[in-house]
Amino acid sequence: MKHLLFAASLAALPVLGFGAASHRSVRSLPLLARLGAALAMGYVSLTATAVLLSTFGVPWSIPALALLPLAISAALWRTWRRAAPVPRRPFRPSASVAWLALAAGGLGAVHLIVALLTAAATSIDFLLFWGVKAARFAQARSIDAALLRWPYFVHAVPDYPPAVPVVQAWSVLWTGEQPWRVVPLTTALWAVAAAPLLLELLRARSVSNDDHAAAVTAFWLSALCISLARSLSGGSAEAPLLFFETLAVAALLQEPAEPVEPAGEAPSRFLPALMLAGAVLTKVEGSAALLFVAAGTLVRDVGRLGPWPAVRGTLRLVSGGIAALATWFLFQATHGLPVGFRAHGELWSLHARFLPEILRGLPRNLDAGTLGLSWLIPLTLLALAMSRASVRPLLPALSLAAGILAFLVFDYLHDDRSPSERIRWTTPRVSQPALSAVILAAGVATSRMSGRAPD
Amino acid sequence: MRIPSTRVWLLSALVLLAVPAVARLSHGVGEQLRLPATPLDRTSASGTRQWAFLQECRGRVPPRASLTVVAADPEAESALFMLALGLYPDHPVWPSSYFGSPVDSGSHAQYVLIFDGATPPPGLEIVAQWDGGAIGRRRRSLMP
Numbered sequence: 001m002k003h004l005l006f007a008a009s010l011a012a013l014p015v016l017g018f019g020a021a022s023h024r025s026v027r028s029l030p031l032l033a034r035l036g037a038a039l040a041m042g043y044v045s046l047t048a049t050a051v052l053l054s055t056f057g058v059p060w061s062i063p064a065l066a067l068l069p070l071a072i073s074a075a076l077w078r079t080w081r082r083a084a085p086v087p088r089r090p091f092r093p094s095a096s097v098a099w100l101a102l103a104a105g106g107l108g109a110v111h112l113i114v115a116l117l118t119a120a121a122t123s124i125d126f127l128l129f130w131g132v133k134a135a136r137f138a139q140a141r142s143i144d145a146a147l148l149r150w151p152y153f154v155h156a157v158p159d160y161p162p163a164v165p166v167v168q169a170w171s172v173l174w175t176g177e178q179p180w181r182v183v184p185l186t187t188a189l190w191a192v193a194a195a196p197l198l199l200e201l202l203r204a205r206s207v208s209n210d211d212h213a214a215a216v217t218a219f220w221l222s223a224l225c226i227s228l229a230r231s232l233s234g235g236s237a238e239a240p241l242l243f244f245e246t247l248a249v250a251a252l253l254q255e256p257a258e259p260v261e262p263a264g265e266a267p268s269r270f271l272p273a274l275m276l277a278g279a280v281l282t283k284v285e286g287s288a289a290l291l292f293v294a295a296g297t298l299v300r301d302v303g304r305l306g307p308w309p310a311v312r313g314t315l316r317l318v319s320g321g322i323a324a325l326a327t328w329f330l331f332q333a334t335h336g337l338p339v340g341f342r343a344h345g346e347l348w349s350l351h352a353r354f355l356p357e358i359l360r361g362l363p364r365n366l367d368a369g370t371l372g373l374s375w376l377i378p379l380t381l382l383a384l385a386m387s388r389a390s391v392r393p394l395l396p397a398l399s400l401a402a403g404i405l406a407f408l409v410f411d412y413l414h415d416d417r418s419p420s421e422r423i424r425w426t427t428p429r430v431s432q433p434a435l436s437a438v439i440l441a442a443g444v445a446t447s448r449m450s451g452r453a454p455d
Numbered sequence: 456m457r458i459p460s461t462r463v464w465l466l467s468a469l470v471l472l473a474v475p476a477v478a479r480l481s482h483g484v485g486e487q488l489r490l491p492a493t494p495l496d497r498t499s500a501s502g503t504r505q506w507a508f509l510q511e512c513r514g515r516v517p518p519r520a521s522l523t524v525v526a527a528d529p530e531a532e533s534a535l536f537m538l539a540l541g542l543y544p545d546h547p548v549w550p551s552s553y554f555g556s557p558v559d560s561g562s563h564a565q566y567v568l569i570f571d572g573a574t575p576p577p578g579l580e581i582v583a584q585w586d587g588g589a590i591g592r593r594r595r596s597l598m599p
Binding site: 001097101102103104105106107111114117118119120122124125126127128129131132135136138139152153155156178180181184209210212215216218219221222226229230232234235341369370371372375378381443446447 | 460461462463465467468469470471472474475476479486487488490493494495496497498499501502534536537538540541542544545549550553554558560567570
């Protein structure tokens, strides 16, 4: 019964966010892709509601947490249902490619699910803090500020964004206790839930035919499922972060080379802004990703749209993330917690003597469970494609990949002792959104070399 | 140069899958599919013992009673405290050590979970004992 209630708590997330499925950029997509958008919306609105209720001292309950997200979704549905949906071509891959892509992606997902079921991929962070916060928050019926202030809780990084503990606590409210053995399975859910929406975004414009989009999606799913298992990400924040950052970048990459908006208009950015809000609420690295993706998009768009529409479009892109951060910081400020994220040492107190060790250790830990092939294959394809194509359209993805790797080097340079152990523990997990972005960039770049033009 | 990239992507996806498949084939299927007793069965031998110990203690400590964990190894003691915070969400859980350094907060706790033959603090009444652990209750006069 508890497992059924746990499944019901997860199934309720896209119900809470059903309004996202009525946006004109989403409404014409197939059901599974729309479910991905609704899941993102449910996750973000549930988290924001939980933080606001905690800020104002209203105890959590299932109805109290569900009310505001449902009201927002209903309002969005009423507002958006009249707008004409973005037209889509029907998905018509060749049969052989469809079966092979399904087999490759499916086997990757099965590998991850088996690893999670057999406790071969459980995240220690889930057991030491993500899941602990969830169990305690559910017990307190609030984000427990006293616990976050407790000096013996600093191992649980109290400043970390709240979404993962909040969403896990939501499930605990349904089940009555933290289902420790089952929660890691949600890692596979995030990876699998991203795939249908990713496929639709890849085939929308940048990728020139359905076969190619299916093949890139299959590669993405198998590479990331293997990596999530190998990096012991079960139950932690890695999979939702990957979901949000991947779909944000994919939504930006699918924007047409020639603007469809009237001259001087900024593009609508509902889907990528929603995804970046989810990333920001999930992990501190989500805020770094917001900056990297925004910078790459701005540089790309200045040439494509002109400076002012590019700036306005970028502001739309970051608006959801900034609002999400503000919500979390408001809770911190009103509950006697340090506002913001705790820095890892003094910003410019760097230990340059470890740079060679870091530069050796980083690539060694980009194995991704495939002897590094998950990186080498898309990087090779990208290099071949870039020899005859412009890099500019790919900047939202490339800036994320390069930014994350540079951010990791910068972070490790703060260690005053050998960072090798920390590199070994963190690089396989934290580098995953960069791997995802490299695959997307290579997928879009190679689509131009693969033949058929879009209809 | 024209690249048949759809085929390259698909074949590459299958090649990726071969790497974990080879690793899986090197172990018995039955062993790999055995359902675990703890979430750490296949990733941490010490973590598995710690988790199993804390689960064994559940049900033997009264609801909402405060507790602490003692272990011979300070690192294990810290890890047990961190795990216990999640496994006992309706109990006040106090550390006996934190990041390997002893702290005296544990003396606040009514119940002491004694991991794997650790020396129990004085003034305890042992209420349960089994191979791998014990539970002690502080006598009221010694409570702070």
